[in-house]
Amino acid sequence: MSAPDPQAVNAMFARIAPRYDLVNRILTGGIDLYWRKLLTRRVAALHPRSVVDLATGSGDVAFALRRTLPGDCAVIGIDFCQPMLDQAMRRQDKKKVEPPIAFRQGDILQLDLEDQSADAVTISFGLRNLADRARGLAEIRRVLRPGGELIILEFTQPYRFIRPFYFFYLRRILPYLAGFLSGDLSAYRYLNQSIEAFPDREEISEELKTAGFLVKEATPLTGGIVCLHRGQSPESAKT
Numbered sequence: 656m657s658a659p660d661p662q663a664v665n666a667m668f669a670r671i672a673p674r675y676d677l678v679n680r681i682l683t684g685g686i687d688l689y690w691r692k693l694l695t696r697r698v699a700a701l702h703p704r705s706v707v708d709l710a711t712g713s714g715d716v717a718f719a720l721r722r723t724l725p726g727d728c729a730v731i732g733i734d735f736c737q738p739m740l741d742q743a744m745r746r747q748d749k750k751k752v753e754p755p756i757a758f759r760q761g762d763i764l765q766l767d768l769e770d771q772s773a774d775a776v777t778i779s780f781g782l783r784n785l786a787d788r789a790r791g792l793a794e795i796r797r798v799l800r801p802g803g804e805l806i807i808l809e810f811t812q813p814y815r816f817i818r819p820f821y822f823f824y825l826r827r828i829l830p831y832l833a834g835f836l837s838g839d840l841s842a843y844r845y846l847n848q849s850i851e852a853f854p855d856r857e858e859i860s861e862e863l864k865t866a867g868f869l870v871k872e873a874t875p876l877t878g879g880i881v882c883l884h885r886g887q888s889p890e891s892a893k894t
């Protein structure tokens with residue numbers, strides 16, 4: 656599979672935005688809430704004053720961060736797909752989130768953020784969609800302060816023993832179930848193809864090192880179908 660085309664990715668998320676949360680919960684059986692909770696705990700352990708959630712989508716991670724972190728920690732959510740952000744902003748209004756999360760439209764490959772301005776950056780199920788991962792990681796390093804951390808949740812290649820069942824689910828069940836629920840079969844064909852084509856956790860750790868991060872963690876979750884990666888911007892970091 657070639658690198659994702661940003662315009663096609665943006666258009667696809669715009670189409671599925673209204674049903675994104677519902678389909679997610681059903682496809683993962685709710686385990687995604689547990690994955691996001693682990694990510695949020697890692698962030699909280701850093702005691703950050705500012706966190707940027709990239710590829711924030713409809714805001715699941717940003718809301719979990721806001722619930723967990725103290726009110727004086729700024730939470731910013733960035734996504735390039737306006738309809739996904741509209742969902743996030745609707746949820747924020749409905750839940751009357753205080754202090755509010757600053758949802759902004761922006762491209763991870765060209766972040767409109769100051770150098771070394773964030774204590775932590777999160778990206779959950781967004782790395783896989785980038786047209787140029789190396790450039791995205793370089794941008795994230797640029798905006799992280801020295802000692803700050805990037806925490807990633809992403810699909811990965813699972814343990815061998817579950818692969819036959821997992822790939823059967825990905826290829827034969829997921830696209831049709833999600834296609835039925837969302838009315839968009841092609842979006843969920845992209846999902847299974849992009850998951851299968853994505854590098855394993857060792858390769859992502861190598862990419863993090865190449866981008867200048869210190870690799871702190873690569874923890875497989877749920878039979879290794881998802882990995883939680885942590886990379887730290889070195890204390891002596893220069894961008």
Ligand SMILES: C[S@@+](CC[C@H](N)C(=O)[O-])C[C@H]1O[C@@H](n2cnc3c(N)ncnc32)[C@H](O)[C@@H]1O
Nearest residue numbers: 668710711712734735736762763779780781784
């Ligand atoms: C699978 S969703 C993940 C949403 C959310 N983080 C979650 O865990 O549910 C991926 C999101 O990445 C966004 N995205 C993909 N490429 C992007 C880019 N270059 N810049 C900003 N957002 C991007 C898409 O618009 C989409 O909302």
